[in-house]
Structure formats: structure tokens, C-alpha cells
Amino acid sequence: GENVEQHPSTLSVQEGDSAVIKCTYSDSASNYFPWYKQELGKRPQLIIDIRSNVGEKKDQRIAVTLNKTAKHFSLHITETQPEDSAVYFCAATYNQGGKLIFGQGTELSVKP
């Protein structure tokens, strides 16, 4: 079925360390993979996305990698800061791009 699995559910790192969150998806036809950040009490907001025709995309301290053969993609945050503490969601599209399915979320805590 249409599914996105996300791991880990919680992640605690020291400030300055790197954080990696991994997701797998079930449909080889999926071709759009966004990542959202949700700060406490706020709405989710897009931080980075990747399309299936590229393997990696980087934006300052965050990067996303995509392995279409294995059907998984990952979010990498380097030099973490306390303000990176939030819940992060991965997602994938189904039904010709119209259906957007999210993973279960990862609560990232960056300790000063």
C-alpha cells in the first residue's frame, strides 16, 4: 500500500553534532519527497525537497539524499543548533503526485 516509514521517532544530539533522519516509501512511482519542520505550537513548514531526477540536494546546513533503487531518502542536518529542535516530517507523493503521505515524525532535541 501507500506508506512512508520514518525513523527514529526521537533523536537527541549535542549542539554542533550532526543529525540524520531516514524514511522509506512504498511506491516506485513516487517522484517528490519533501521535508517539513514543525516547531512547538506551530504549523509544519517546508525546509527542503527533492525530486526523483536528482540524488542529493543541499541548502546550507541541511541536505537530503535519495536512493530510488532502495526507495529511501534521508535528511542530514550538520552543525546542529538549539533552534533546530522541532518535529521533522518526511513525505512522499502518490496518485500521480496528488496524494501527499507523511511519515510518523521525528522529534529532534539539540542540547546546548
Added chain:
Amino acid sequence: DADVTQTPRNRITKTGKRIMLECSQTKGHDRMYWYRQDPGLGLRLIYYSFDVKDINKGEISDGYSVSRQAQAKFSLSLESAIPNQTALYFCATRTAGNTEAFFGQGTRLTVV
């Protein structure tokens, strides 16, 4: 600024009552979505709509119904609310293609 607006922001209702959550957007997007957020379960898709005449069930549509009154308005109804429908509900909008989803502020619903 163009935005996605949800009403009400908070609601407490009794078991068995009918309740409607409303979403309106000024972004001019054709696609609209309803999600519910529960701790540890992420954002689960309830219904989504490509346009006024095209409405689709999501992962967890049982106990919910929707109405797309206009391109800019998408309402979610709980015909007979039950306590396990207590959750944070988000509306989101997108344009066609591999595009960013924009979320409303959320509606916190409590069923007692």
C-alpha cells in the same frame, strides 16, 4: 499575504455531536487536504481534493466527511464525534505538480 485559514482554532464538543471544521485559502491553489496529527502517528491524511468536483479518501476517512464548496473552501465534518477523534487537525493546500504544501494554523479538537 496569501494564507490558509482554519476555523475554529480550538473546539471542545460532546460525544455524538456533529461538528464542522472549516478551511479557506487565498493562495489560489487547486488542491486541498485535511490531516490529523496525533503524537507518534505523524500527519495522517483524511481526505484530499484536486478541485471542486474531485474528492478522494485518504488513509483514515472513516467517521469523517468533506465538502469542497468552492476552490477556496474545504470543510471537514464529524457526523457523530467520538473521543478518539480528539486530535490536532490541519488543512493544507498545493498547486498541481511537485510543489510545496502550505498548512493552516491547525484546529485543536477535543471530544468529551
